Amino acid sequence: MGNKIIVPFGSQHVALPEPVSFLFETQNEVITDVTVNIGYVHRGIEKAAITKFEYTQLPYLVARVCGLCSITHAGAYTHGIEKLLGIETNKKIDYLRMLVVELDRIHSHMLANGHVAEVVGYENLFMQTFRYREDVMDILERITGNRVQYDYQIIGGVARDIDSETVKFAKEKLLTLKANTEKLIEFFENDYTFGLKTKGVGTISKEMAEKFNAAGPIARASGLATDARAEYDYLPFEEVGYKLQTRSEGDVWARNMVRFDEIMNSIEMCLNILEGIPEGEHKVKVKGRPDGETFVRVEAPRGECFYYLKGNKTKVLDRVRIRVPTYANIPVLKELFVGEKYSDAQAIVLSFDPCMSCTAR
Amino acid sequence: MIQMFIESLKNLVSKPETVKYPFAPSPEPKGYRGTILYNEELCIFCDKCENICPPGAIKFEVVDIESGKKQYNYNPYLCIYCGACVDACPKADEGCLTQAEVRTPVMGESVVKNPKLGYFINGVENPKDVEKKWRELEIRAAKSREDLAAYKKAKRAAAKAAKAKASK
Numbered sequence: 001m002g003n004k005i006i007v008p009f010g011s012q013h014v015a016l017p018e019p020v021s022f023l024f025e026t027q028n029e030v031i032t033d034v035t036v037n038i039g040y041v042h043r044g045i046e047k048a049a050i051t052k053f054e055y056t057q058l059p060y061l062v063a064r065v066c067g068l069c070s071i072t073h074a075g076a077y078t079h080g081i082e083k084l085l086g087i088e089t090n091k092k093i094d095y096l097r098m099l100v101v102e103l104d105r106i107h108s109h110m111l112a113n114g115h116v117a118e119v120v121g122y123e124n125l126f127m128q129t130f131r132y133r134e135d136v137m138d139i140l141e142r143i144t145g146n147r148v149q150y151d152y153q154i155i156g157g158v159a160r161d162i163d164s165e166t167v168k169f170a171k172e173k174l175l176t177l178k179a180n181t182e183k184l185i186e187f188f189e190n191d192y193t194f195g196l197k198t199k200g201v202g203t204i205s206k207e208m209a210e211k212f213n214a215a216g217p218i219a220r221a222s223g224l225a226t227d228a229r230a231e232y233d234y235l236p237f238e239e240v241g242y243k244l245q246t247r248s249e250g251d252v253w254a255r256n257m258v259r260f261d262e263i264m265n266s267i268e269m270c271l272n273i274l275e276g277i278p279e280g281e282h283k284v285k286v287k288g289r290p291d292g293e294t295f296v297r298v299e300a301p302r303g304e305c306f307y308y309l310k311g312n313k314t315k316v317l318d319r320v321r322i323r324v325p326t327y328a329n330i331p332v333l334k335e336l337f338v339g340e341k342y343s344d345a346q347a348i349v350l351s352f353d354p355c356m357s358c359t360a361r
Numbered sequence: 362m363i364q365m366f367i368e369s370l371k372n373l374v375s376k377p378e379t380v381k382y383p384f385a386p387s388p389e390p391k392g393y394r395g396t397i398l399y400n401e402e403l404c405i406f407c408d409k410c411e412n413i414c415p416p417g418a419i420k421f422e423v424v425d426i427e428s429g430k431k432q433y434n435y436n437p438y439l440c441i442y443c444g445a446c447v448d449a450c451p452k453a454d455e456g457c458l459t460q461a462e463v464r465t466p467v468m469g470e471s472v473v474k475n476p477k478l479g480y481f482i483n484g485v486e487n488p489k490d491v492e493k494k495w496r497e498l499e500i501r502a503a504k505s506r507e508d509l510a511a512y513k514k515a516k517r518a519a520a521k522a523a524k525a526k527a528s529k
Contacts, residue, residue: 053415060415060443131378138390145394151443159444160392 004032007342011040015119015346018356022349026342034337036330042360049320055081055290055311058320059154065322066358067148068111071104072300073322074153079234079298080309081155084290089157092280096158098235099273100143100150102266106177107136108301109217109259109266112353113188116256119346120197125187132180135173142166157283167274174274178267185260188253198253202336202348205250212332215325216303218352221258222250228299240272241265252351289313300325302353324358394442395461398477399433403457406431410446410458419446420481420498423505426512434481434502436495437465437473 005026011019019040025033045065053061062077063070075097082089114129137147143166144150144159152159188194204214209222219226227244229237245261247254290311298305303325310319333352340348380387389395397419411419418439421431442460450458466473468488476483481498485491 054412056413057415057445060441060445134378141390142392145392145444146442149441149443151394151445154445154448159448166392 003027009345009349011037015350017115018354020349020354020356020359022337022345024337024342024345029342031337031340031342031345034334036334038327038330038356039360041357043357045361046320046322050317054315055317056155056315058317060151062320062322063149063151065361066324066355068108068355069104069300069302069305069358070148071100071150071152072298072305074151075101076296076298076305076307077309077320078153078155080294080296080307081290083294083296084292084309084311085155085286085288087156087284087286089284090280091278092282093157093284094235095240095273095277096162096282097153098237098240099162099270100140100152100158101235102270102273103136103140103143104150105301106263106266106270107133107140108353109263110136110181112301112350113184113256113259115350115353116198116252116347117188117194119350120194122194125184125194129184132177132184135177135180139170139173142169154283156286157281161282162277167277171271171274174267174271178264181260181263181267185257185264188256188260195253197344197347198256198351199249199251201252201344202340202351203249203251204332204336206248208332208335209250212335213328214303214332215328216300217255217258217262218303218329218332220244220246221254223248226304228297228304232297234296234298237269240269242269252347255351289315290317293319300358302326302355302358303328322361324355324361326352326355326359329354330359389463391462393462393464394444395463396437396465396475396478397435397440397442397444397446398459398461398475399435399479400457400459400477401433403452403455404433405452405457407451409449409451413445413449415443415445416441417499420502422480422498422502423509426505426509429509433479434498435479436481436491437478438468438491439495440465 007024007026008021009024010016010021021037021040023035024031045061049058049061059074059078063074065073110129110133114126114133117129118126140150141147143162144152204218204222206223209219209224214222214224215226223246225244225246229242230244243265245258245265247258291313293308293310296307305325306323308319308321309317312318329352336348337345406421408421411421416439418436420434422434424430424432444460447453447458447460453459468491470488472482472485472488472491474483481495485494
C-alpha cells in the first residue's frame, strides 16, 4: 500500500471549462475520498432578482445565469410568470419556443461530447465536433439575433417572428448537421481506442441513479427513464415527435451516446417544427402584476431545471429560487469517484457536463 | 483507414472553417441585434424604455423643470443589446427606437459619435471619462426626477391654495 496523496483537480485545470475544485485523496492512483467546492462563480443572481430588478426585466437577468442554457432559464421563468399572470399563449409561440429550446439542447450536447473527446485524448475529434456545432450556432444566431445571449423568450411570447428565408436556411443547415452527426456517432460508437477510455469507466447503476436522484442524460444513460419534457406539461413536445432516449450501460460512453441519441431526436423535432409552424401572432398582450406562488420544471440540456416564483402584486417578486441540474448531480458524482483511477477522473467529470455558472449562480 | 485517408485529403484542399479576423472582416449576420438608435422627434417621453432596460443603459434627464422637458441619454458601452427597449417602445413601428443590424464600434481611443445615440455619448470626448460621467449622470437624472416631482407638488399645492382663497 502506498502513501495517501492529495491531488488537487481545479479550480484551474486544462480539462475544466469552468471553475470547480476537487481534492482527490488517492492511494496507488486509486481515489479513496474526494472533497468538492462548487462556489467559485457565485454572482448573487437570486438576490438581485428580488431586490434590484422588476419582474419584466428578469427574463434578461436569469438568461445570464448560464451561457449555454440561457434559453432554458429564460423559458422556465417566462413560463412561471405567465402562469402567475394567467396569460394564455398561442400555438405559434409554443412552437417557436420549442424550436429554440431544442436547438439549444443540440449545441449544448455537442459541446459536452466534444469536451469528453478532448480529455480522453482525441483533440481532433473535439475540433470536428465543434466545427459541426457551428451550424446550429448559425441557426440560433439567425433566428434570435445573437450568438450566445439569445434573449428570445419574453413574457407573453417571443422577441421576433421567423420568416420563410430563415426557415429555409435552418432546414438546410439542420440536414447538413444531421449527416455530420451521423459521422460522429459512427466514430464514437465503433472506435476501439475511444472505447478503452470510456467503456466501463465511471459506471452508475440504475439503483445508484435512483438513490442519489440523478437528473438528465446521466440518469437516462443508466436506464432511469426520467425527463421533465415527458413528465411536466409546459410545451407540446409529443406533438413534434419527442421520444425518451435511454441507455442501460451507465458509463462515460453511454452518457455520450445518450446525448447523441437526443441530438438526433432534437434534429428530427426541429425539422418537424420548421415543416409546419402554425399561423398567429408571436406576442400576446401582458397585463397585471404577478401574485401568488408557482413552480416550474423544465428539461435543461443537463437535466431537470426547477424554478420557484413568488409574487406579491408589486413589480418586484418576493422569491426566485433556481435549482439547476448540475447541483442535483454533484452527490452522485462524488460517490462515483471512490474506487476509480485518478487518470479517469477527467473523463468522468466532463461526461457529467458540469455547468458551474448555473450551480453557483 | 481508406476513409480516413480520403477525409484527410479532403480537409487539405477544402476552405478553412474560420475567418481571419481581424485581418478580414467578420460581418454581422442578417437580423443581428446591434446598436439602439433613437429619433427624438417621434418620442412621446413615456419612459417605458428606461423602465425595462435591464442594465439601466437608458436614462432620461429632466433639463427644464418648468416645462418638464426631458433628454434621452444612452450608454452603448453599458447596453447588453437585448432589444427589450425596442419591444417596449409604443412608437417603435414608426422608427422612434430601432435596433440597427450593425454592432457598435468598440471603445478604443475615441468614443463613438452619432446624433441618433442620444445626448450623453455625444458629449463625452475622452473614453476614460465615460464611466465616471455616466455615474454622475445617473445621480443627476435621479435628482432631476425628484426636483420635478417636488415642483409639481408645490404647483398643485399653490393651485389648491389659490382655489381655496378664491372660494372664500
